[in-house]
Amino acid sequence: MLVKRLRILALLALPTLAAQAQAPLPTPPDSVPHPTKDVGDLARQLFPRRHPRPAAADSTQRRKVKTHSLVPLPAVAYTLEARFLATLTTSYTFQRPQANLSALSATLTYTQNQQLILAFNGPLWTSHNRSLWLADYRLLHYPQQTYGLGSNASIHDAIAMDYNLLRIHQSYYHQVGKSGSLYIGGGYFFDSRWNIVSVDGDGRPVSQISGYQPGVNGRSASAGLVVSVLRDARANQLHPAAGESYLFLALRANMQALGSDASYRLLQLDTRRYLAAGPRGNVLAFWLYGDFTTGQAAPYLDLPATGWDTYSVTGRGYIQGRFRGTSLVYGEAEYRFNLTRSRVLGGVVFVNGESARNPSTGYGRVAPAAGTGLRICLSKKAATYLAVDYAWGIQGSQGVFFNLGDVF
Numbered sequence: 001m002l003v004k005r006l007r008i009l010a011l012l013a014l015p016t017l018a019a020q021a022q023a024p025l026p027t028p029p030d031s032v033p034h035p036t037k038d039v040g041d042l043a044r045q046l047f048p049r050r051h052p053r054p055a056a057a058d059s060t061q062r063r064k065v066k067t068h069s070l071v072p073l074p075a076v077a078y079t080l081e082a083r084f085l086a087t088l089t090t091s092y093t094f095q096r097p098q099a100n101l102s103a104l105s106a107t108l109t110y111t112q113n114q115q116l117i118l119a120f121n122g123p124l125w126t127s128h129n130r131s132l133w134l135a136d137y138r139l140l141h142y143p144q145q146t147y148g149l150g151s152n153a154s155i156h157d158a159i160a161m162d163y164n165l166l167r168i169h170q171s172y173y174h175q176v177g178k179s180g181s182l183y184i185g186g187g188y189f190f191d192s193r194w195n196i197v198s199v200d201g202d203g204r205p206v207s208q209i210s211g212y213q214p215g216v217n218g219r220s221a222s223a224g225l226v227v228s229v230l231r232d233a234r235a236n237q238l239h240p241a242a243g244e245s246y247l248f249l250a251l252r253a254n255m256q257a258l259g260s261d262a263s264y265r266l267l268q269l270d271t272r273r274y275l276a277a278g279p280r281g282n283v284l285a286f287w288l289y290g291d292f293t294t295g296q297a298a299p300y301l302d303l304p305a306t307g308w309d310t311y312s313v314t315g316r317g318y319i320q321g322r323f324r325g326t327s328l329v330y331g332e333a334e335y336r337f338n339l340t341r342s343r344v345l346g347g348v349v350f351v352n353g354e355s356a357r358n359p360s361t362g363y364g365r366v367a368p369a370a371g372t373g374l375r376i377c378l379s380k381k382a383a384t385y386l387a388v389d390y391a392w393g394i395q396g397s398q399g400v401f402f403n404l405g406d407v408f
Helices: 014-019 039-046
Strands: 007-011 068-079 083-095 101-111 116-125 131-141 144-146 159-175 182-199 218-232 245-254 264-276 283-293 327-338 345-358 367-379 384-392 398-404
Touching (some): 039 367
Antiparallel strands (some): 007 068, 068 083, 083 101, 101 116, 116 131, 131 159, 144 159, 218 245, 245 264, 264 283, 283 327, 327 345, 384 398
């Protein structure tokens, strides 16, 4: 989503974010200490209270530690795909007993390109991590550019598409055994697009793109059941620690009996590994991601594409939808390091690459990108960071990208 890929002009609610507190996350023996300062501490150092709060009359009375946080984050920004935009993201994070952090996010965005975005997503963990609910709901009016199929597609081959989207992706996972991080799950995924209009650079309607016709005009629908395996050994998905890992494997079977235009299958692989690197607290993170469809039945806009994963974070360095194909393979490596002893400020350097498949010519070039960025601690108790990155791709593509938490 656009809110995950912002070129920042102004962020208005950082003091609110910093003021929220949560119970400390469960810390694995080999993980690093939590940050000792956040932006709230820095703000209080720069702007101390003239009249400090009086101490409690009874020193034995202590305020309860919050186990939840509701944070609104309004922003005015600029992105590669939307130009100027106004957005409001509200995050609700909480933690059940002996469970991973649950982080639900709702976003409302309107852009200069007349894009309207309403989205809700995030993981919800039950007590002791017995089960997990995952949601990805979106309602969009979304005119944007597309560039054809395959990673050899040129930036000069842009085709304008205008459409509406309703997405309902809901899945449930249950723990295998009485402990551990292995889960088996399933769900129902539905994507409906309507009022699809595609025109070339001269304003003429097109009925196919890169020889591909399904879903280029009119309407399209994909609906199916998903069976998946999940192994999530991260205590906090917003800031994974060294020694943790993630593996997700899913098979989606779209069926006409469930409302899909055509029957086809989609296989998704997502694996991540976090290694200790250098001084204590530095992390070397690796990510391998792949989406693979069968045949040529999937609607054009349902094909795997840059920035259209669940959290819209693949492909820093490129506009959303820059590369699209019947299959997409993506890899990224990132070095994360601390810039201060308190861990209130950190930095990253990263490289990524992706290759998309054109059904007529096969996989294209590996399109590379690289960049660097800052990490600013918003909540020391929840180890939550604001990520601001600058990345470069090929054919002059570059920009600033924003995310709440580590990108992967």
